[in-house]
Amino acid sequence: MAxxxxxxxxxxxxxxxxxxxxxxxxxxxxxxxxxxxxTSRLSTGYGAVYHHVENKSDLLAAATDDIIAGxxxxxxxxxxxxxxxxxxxxxxxxxxxxxxxxxxxxxxEPWRPALLEIYECIGGLLDALGVPGQALFDAAGALVxxxxxxxxxxxxxxxxxVAGEVDRTAFLSAIAAQWAELDPGKYxxxxxxxxxxxxxxxxxxxxxxxxxxxxxxxxxx
Amino acid sequence: MAxxxxxxxxxxxxxxxxxxxxxxxxxxxxxxxxxxxxTSRLSTGYGAVYHHVENKSDLLAAATDDIIAGxxxxxxxxxxxxxxxxxxxxxxxxxxxxxxxxxxxxxxEPWRPALLEIYECIGGLLDALGVPGQALFDAAGALVxxxxxxxxxxxxxxxxxVAGEVDRTAFLSAIAAQWAELDPGKYxxxxxxxxxxxxxxxxxxxxxxxxxxxxxxxxxx
DNA sequence: ACCTGAACACCGTTCAAGT
DNA sequence: ACCTGAACACCGTTCAAGT
Numbered sequence: 001m002a003x004x005x006x007x008x009x010x011x012x013x014x015x016x017x018x019x020x021x022x023x024x025x026x027x028x029x030x031x032x033x034x035x036x037x038x039t040s041r042l043s044t045g046y047g048a049v050y051h052h053v054e055n056k057s058d059l060l061a062a063a064t065d066d067i068i069a070g071x072x073x074x075x076x077x078x079x080x081x082x083x084x085x086x087x088x089x090x091x092x093x094x095x096x097x098x099x100x101x102x103x104x105x106x107x108x109e110p111w112r113p114a115l116l117e118i119y120e121c122i123g124g125l126l127d128a129l130g131v132p133g134q135a136l137f138d139a140a141g142a143l144v145x146x147x148x149x150x151x152x153x154x155x156x157x158x159x160x161x162v163a164g165e166v167d168r169t170a171f172l173s174a175i176a177a178q179w180a181e182l183d184p185g186k187y188x189x190x191x192x193x194x195x196x197x198x199x200x201x202x203x204x205x206x207x208x209x210x211x212x213x214x215x216x217x218x219x220x221x
Numbered sequence: 222m223a224x225x226x227x228x229x230x231x232x233x234x235x236x237x238x239x240x241x242x243x244x245x246x247x248x249x250x251x252x253x254x255x256x257x258x259x260t261s262r263l264s265t266g267y268g269a270v271y272h273h274v275e276n277k278s279d280l281l282a283a284a285t286d287d288i289i290a291g292x293x294x295x296x297x298x299x300x301x302x303x304x305x306x307x308x309x310x311x312x313x314x315x316x317x318x319x320x321x322x323x324x325x326x327x328x329x330e331p332w333r334p335a336l337l338e339i340y341e342c343i344g345g346l347l348d349a350l351g352v353p354g355q356a357l358f359d360a361a362g363a364l365v366x367x368x369x370x371x372x373x374x375x376x377x378x379x380x381x382x383v384a385g386e387v388d389r390t391a392f393l394s395a396i397a398a399q400w401a402e403l404d405p406g407k408y409x410x411x412x413x414x415x416x417x418x419x420x421x422x423x424x425x426x427x428x429x430x431x432x433x434x435x436x437x438x439x440x441x442x
Numbered sequence: 443a444c445c446t447g448a449a450c451a452c453c454g455t456t457c458a459a460g461t
Numbered sequence: 462a463c464c465t466g467a468a469c470a471c472c473g474t475t476c477a478a479g480t
Contacts, residue, residue, distance in 0.1 A: 012463080035454060045465040046455075052463095056454065107328065107373050111381070111396055116411055123410035135429075137417055140410070142371070142430030146363065149370020152328050160332070175332055189344035189361070190337055196358055208356075209363030216437025233444080256473060266446040267474075273444095277473065 008043040014052040014062070016042065022063045025101045029159060033060065033101075061112050064105040068114040071095045072121055081128040082214060085143075088121055089210050093151045093203065100155035106148055118144055126217065135220045143213055150206050157202075173198045229264040235273040235283070237263065243284045246322045250380060254281065254322075282333050285326040289335040292316045293342055302349040303435060306364075309342055310431050314372045314424065321376035327369055339365055347438065356441045364434055371427050378423075394419045 020041050024032045035056065038049055053059045071091045076084065096103040106115055123140040131139050160171060179187075179194035241262050245253045256277065259270055274280045292312045296305065317324040327336055344361040352360050381392060400408075400415035 034452090036452090039466095047457080047466080048464045050455075104328070107370075107377055108325070109381075110374050110377050116400070116408070119414070120408050120411045123414065127410060134417075137414055137421070138426050138429035139433060140414075141426055142367065142433055145370040145374055145430070146367045149328075149366040149373070150363070152370070153331050153366055156328055156331050160330075179337070187337070187341050189348060190341045193340070193344065193358055193361075196355075200358070205359050205362055208359035209366070212360060212363055212434065212437035212441070214437070215440040216433035216435070219436040219440075220433070255471090257471090260447095268447080268476080269445045271474075 012042065012044055012048050012052060017049060017052055018059065018062045018066060021059050022066065022099075025060075025063060026099060030101050030104065057109075060101075060105055061109060061114075064102050065112065065114045067095055067099050067102050068092075068106075068117055072117045075121060081125045085122065085125045085129070085214065086207065086210060088125070089143075089147050090203070090207065092118070092147055093154070093206050096148075096151035096155045097158060100159045103148065103152035103155040107152060115144075118148075122147075129217070130221055131217055132221065135217075139217050139220065143210075143217075146209060146213060150209060154202050154206070169198060233263065233265055233269050233273060238270060238273055239280065239283045239287060242280050243287065243320075246281075246284060247320060251322050251325065278330075281322075281326055282330060282335075285323050286333065286335045288316055288320050288323050289313075289327075289338055293338045296342060302346045306343065306346045306350070306435065307428065307431060309346070310364075310368050311424070311428065313339070313368055314375070314427050317369075317372035317376045318379060321380045324369065324373035324376040328373060336365075339369075343368075350438070351442055352438055353442065356438075360438050360441065364431075364438075367430060367434060371430060375423050375427070390419060 017038065020038055021033055024037055024041070033056070035046060035049060038059075039045055042049075053062070072088075074091065075088050079087070119140060122144050123136070126136055126139050126143070157171070158168075176194045176197040179190050179197065182191050182194075184191040238259065241259055242254055245258055245262070254277070256267060256270060259280075260266055263270075274283070293309075295312065296309050300308070340361060343365050344357070347357055347360050347364065378392070379389075397415045397418040400411050400418065403412055403415075405412040
């Protein structure tokens with residue numbers, strides 16, 4: 001007789017399913033997260049998965065919440081607010097760099113718990129910084145969106161060479177070369193920027209942006 | 222005999238395919254853009270479409286480039302730089318609000334022509350504003366990402382009630398009610414923000430963020 | 443060169459049936 | 462309650478064949 005597929009010994013749980021999903025996403029990107037891949041990795045069936053998880057969207061959201069919760073719980077709230085803000089921002093940047101799919105998910109379904117956690121943390125720190133009244137809410141919205149926007153763009157670039165076919169510097173050099181060929185009359189800024197592209201540090205530029213932001217917020221006080 | 226499907230009279234072109242794709246995306250969101258929907262709407266076959274377009278990704282990128290080009294060509298470059306920046310930012314915000322799929326596409330494939338156009342415009346205006354040297358590139362990167370980040374988030378919210386099942390205010394009220402129920406001890410900021418959520422104007426908050434940014438950039442001069 | 447449409451190799455999700 | 466896996470209704474893409 002043909003051997004039957006081995007059924008898993010221990011019980012399934014939402015937790016192990018989310019863990020498996022995270023592994024798949026980290027290894028192969030969003031395209032690698034399929035229900036078939038999940039069932040075969042966990043030696044189970046579709047019904048079993050759907051018993052613990054509402055659908056694929058729910059699964060992706062749960063995996064995202066886990067990653068963000070990991071970043072937010074590590075934040076020391078009683079540090080100097082300005083420094084704490086930089087730490088949180090950088091923590092989010094690095095987490096999204098390590099898990100590019102998190103960035104896409106946060107902007108796809110912004111009403112899920114993960115973004116709430118982020119708003120609370122950044123809003124609270126801006127409050128501690130002394131930003132007053134209505135400006136506080138504008139500033140929080142702006143800063144959260146800046147952080148997620150840059151981190152997401154960076155992640156998209158990272159995703160472009162996830163398979164290892166081309167490495168990061170080669171990818172950026174190729175774009176820089178393309179930009180350098182543009183007509184300097186029509187594209188003066190991008191033409192100049194091309195020279196800086198291969199050597200620039202994404203993390204540092206990200207922090208520069210945060211500082212610009214904080215400088216702008218300081219004028220509101 | 223069964224009647225054969227009518228073949229289209231005029232010749233197909235990349236342009237009409239992109240136009241049809243834009244209509245489908247605007248009407249039914251990203252899920253509505255399928256090769257089947259395109260072929261049936263244009264009374265043609267798969268091969269015909271693939272003859273003018275590389276693949277679905279290429280089609281989505283081309284549609285995005287069209288929308289962004291429409292925004293950027295309308296910009297008056299010799300206006301006062303500060304005012305021109307606000308105009309461009311608002312133009313992008315409104316375009317992404319009207320075509321939510323554009324926001325997602327720009328962050329999915331940031332190396333395509335559309336983003337180049339945006340960088341050139343915003344970078345050029347910041348240059349005209351007198352932002353010096355290295356700071357210019359940091360500032361341009363930060364501002365572009367802020368604009369696309371907020372516009373994208375706003376579009377994601379808009380997408381959530383695209384079908385018309387729930388209107389905008391009802392959707393925001395529902396989220397606000399959810400936030401208001403959170404423990405004020407654990408979520409003081411979000412709890413307070415809940416009260417402002419239903420009445421707040423996304424466009425205005427977006428512009429407030431741009432102003433914070435420009436104020437921060439002014440400190441670099 | 444331009445177009446047709448059957449066929450291929452996938453998807454997410456459901457559900458009757460099992461334990 | 463928890464799990465199985467065949468089946469359903471879709472996808473994007475290819476390609477031999479037509480004009």
